[in-house]
Amino acid sequence: NAGVTQTPKFQVLKTGQSMTLQCAQDMNHEYMSWYRQDPGMGLRLIHYSVGAGITDQGEVPNGYNVSRSTTEDFPLRLLSAAPSQTSVYFCASSLESSGNTIYFGEGSWLTVV
Amino acid sequence: SQQGEEDPQALSIQEGENATMNCSYKTSINNLQWYRQNSGRGLVHLILIRSNEREKHSGRLRVTLDTSKKSSSLLITASRAADTASYFCATPRGSARQLTFGSGTQLTVLP
Numbered sequence: 001n002a003g004v005t006q007t008p009k010f011q012v013l014k015t016g017q018s019m020t021l022q023c024a025q026d027m028n029h030e031y032m033s034w035y036r037q038d039p040g041m042g043l044r045l046i047h048y049s050v051g052a053g054i055t056d057q058g059e060v061p062n063g064y065n066v067s068r069s070t071t072e073d074f075p076l077r078l079l080s081a082a083p084s085q086t087s088v089y090f091c092a093s094s095l096e097s098s099g100n101t102i103y104f105g106e107g108s109w110l111t112v113v
Numbered sequence: 114s115q116q117g118e119e120d121p122q123a124l125s126i127q128e129g130e131n132a133t134m135n136c137s138y139k140t141s142i143n144n145l146q147w148y149r150q151n152s153g154r155g156l157v158h159l160i161l162i163r164s165n166e167r168e169k170h171s172g173r174l175r176v177t178l179d180t181s182k183k184s185s186s187l188l189i190t191a192s193r194a195a196d197t198a199s200y201f202c203a204t205p206r207g208s209a210r211q212l213t214f215g216s217g218t219q220l221t222v223l224p
Contacts, residue, residue, distance in 0.1 A: 035214075042216040043156070104157070106155045
């Protein structure tokens with residue numbers, strides 16, 4: 001198993017550009033989520049999905065869209081990038097969030113200039 | 114708002130010493146998890162302790178949970194340079210399908 005795979009690893013965007021961070025898992029996990037990590041802030045939940053076709057907002061959803069057309073994939077879209085979205089983004093998956101191990105991707109470093 | 118808060122924010126010790134990190138949280142939980150993050154990498158699950166457990170061991174890791182004080186501690190015994198990383202506690206949030214992470218403790222183990 002490859003686990004949770006995120007692409008790209010690094011990306012520089014100009015303000016106003018859009019892009020998609022890709023996330024795929026091969027563990028047949030129902031639950032997938034996106035977090036952002038900023039210095040001194042820990043991880044904050046952006047969006048999550050409990051299964052194909054189902055998504056919901058987390059703590060900091062503004063400026064991001066997600067979709068879950070398949071169990072394996074959970075892309076995160078930045079609609080119009082802003083400097084405040086400069087961060088490290090982590091995708092994660094699990095069988096269920098509470099009480100089970102969450103598996104994280106290696107992160108995507110995004111800089112918006 | 115963050116549910117879990119780690120203390121201290123940074124800890125520097127010599128190899129072979131024990132490292133203790135604490136986590137405080139605000140609301141009732143049914144479990145608490147600890148994760149490690151090496152620099153530039155994703156988070157790795159270390160251990161989960163349930164609300165009806167007071168202590169749990171995994172190798173050189175010892176986790177305690179005091180639900181009356183809403184606090185948990187992570188003890189790493191006989192630390193190694195490879196233990197240098199950030200350590201986060203995480204607690205269920207909302208419908209319990211989400212986790213809330215603290216801001217982490219940066220542990221440096223000096224050789």
